[in-house]
Amino acid sequence: MIEILPWHSDAWSRLSGSAATLHHGLILSGVSGVGKREFSIALAQRLLCSNSRDQVPCGDCQDCKLFNAGTHPDFHVITSEHEALEGRIELVSRYCDRYQDSVARGKKVNPSQVIPVDQIRTLIERFYQSSHISESRVALILPADRMNTNAANALLKLLEEPPSGAFFLLVTDQPGLLASTIRSRCVMEPLSSPTPEQAKDWLHPRLKGADPNLLLNAPPAGPIDILAAYQTGVLQQRQEHTAQISLLLGGHSDPVELAALLAKQDAVLLLTWMHRIVSDLLKWQGAGQKPAWAGDSSLDIGRYSPAKLFRLYDKLGKYRRMARDQMNLQLALEEILISFQQTFRTYG
Numbered sequence: 001m002i003e004i005l006p007w008h009s010d011a012w013s014r015l016s017g018s019a020a021t022l023h024h025g026l027i028l029s030g031v032s033g034v035g036k037r038e039f040s041i042a043l044a045q046r047l048l049c050s051n052s053r054d055q056v057p058c059g060d061c062q063d064c065k066l067f068n069a070g071t072h073p074d075f076h077v078i079t080s081e082h083e084a085l086e087g088r089i090e091l092v093s094r095y096c097d098r099y100q101d102s103v104a105r106g107k108k109v110n111p112s113q114v115i116p117v118d119q120i121r122t123l124i125e126r127f128y129q130s131s132h133i134s135e136s137r138v139a140l141i142l143p144a145d146r147m148n149t150n151a152a153n154a155l156l157k158l159l160e161e162p163p164s165g166a167f168f169l170l171v172t173d174q175p176g177l178l179a180s181t182i183r184s185r186c187v188m189e190p191l192s193s194p195t196p197e198q199a200k201d202w203l204h205p206r207l208k209g210a211d212p213n214l215l216l217n218a219p220p221a222g223p224i225d226i227l228a229a230y231q232t233g234v235l236q237q238r239q240e241h242t243a244q245i246s247l248l249l250g251g252h253s254d255p256v257e258l259a260a261l262l263a264k265q266d267a268v269l270l271l272t273w274m275h276r277i278v279s280d281l282l283k284w285q286g287a288g289q290k291p292a293w294a295g296d297s298s299l300d301i302g303r304y305s306p307a308k309l310f311r312l313y314d315k316l317g318k319y320r321r322m323a324r325d326q327m328n329l330q331l332a333l334e335e336i337l338i339s340f341q342q343t344f345r346t347y348g
């Protein structure tokens with residue numbers, strides 16, 4: 001079974017009890033990189049295992065064997081082409097191929113970030129018609145906020161009249177983007193972030209031989225994202241980006257040139273990263289919670305206009321949503337970086 005992360009043990013005790021008492025629609029939310037996928041997959045296995053003990057799937061029954069092999073007929077993964085290609089969990093990639101044309105997907109230059117309605121229609125057919133081997137059937141939808149309007153409307157019908165034994169696990173780091181009709185038929189289960197200590201304890205043995213400063217100065221992200229970013233070299237890149245943005249704020253570089261440089265990155269990842277930086281700065285300013293990544297920075301957060309920070313936050317949110325479709329990243333970045341400069345221009 002996939003590991004339950006230490007900071008999710010409470011949520012696990014609460015949700016992994018009897019399937020009979022679990023709500024059929026769960027929205028598993030939490031910031032990017034806290035381990036929502038891992039938690040949801042473990043919960044799906046728990047719901048399908050026919051022999052679980054102490055709320056843990058046994059790993060030995062036919063259900064568990066099929067589940068781990070990526071062939072359980074009652075586990076359904078609905079996701080975007082982008083997630084299928086870029087997602088880091090191999091099991092997800094294996095299951096989602098039942099719902100996607102993997103050949104067509106592989107030929108695309110820009111795999112879609114959207115979950116289209118035809119996947120939900122196929123899910124409805126399979127949920128109502130096909131035979132199954134387990135008492136439960138589980139649909140994992142991730143990221144659930146990527147469903148287009150038609151897909152969300154189609155899913156709504158299933159949520160309103162769920163077939164017996166059906167469970168829907170909707171995973172998202174932006175629950176506010178889900179249609180209110182979907183939210184009203186599900187139960188919100190926020191998955192907590194680790195404390196800085198928990199994150200450090202978990203990451204240290206995994207970042208073998210890494211410079212400890214790399215971790216201390218890690219950009220804002222959950223530990224799963226930090227580990228993935230480290231393994232792919234993105235973490236080191238983000239440190240360079242942080243330095244470049246600092247130079248910009250100090251008036252030592254040009255927003256247009258920096259935008260051209262940053263525009264070579266993955267738009268969604270880059271904008272998510274920037275959005276979280278500003279979100280952390282807002283929390284720092286409003287609630288005095290200095291983000292762990294700020295280290296011993298002498299930034300005087302109280303000097304900046306909260307209204308401008310909020311506008312920058314909203315702007316990043318808007319571009320983050322647009323980045324799922326076609327977008328000119330360089331132009332967007334120019335506007336964002338100029339806003340960064342205006343926001344962080346010190347008074348007097």
Ligand SMILES: [Zn+2]
Pocket residue numbers: 049050051052057058059060061062063064065
């Ligand atoms: Zn089992």
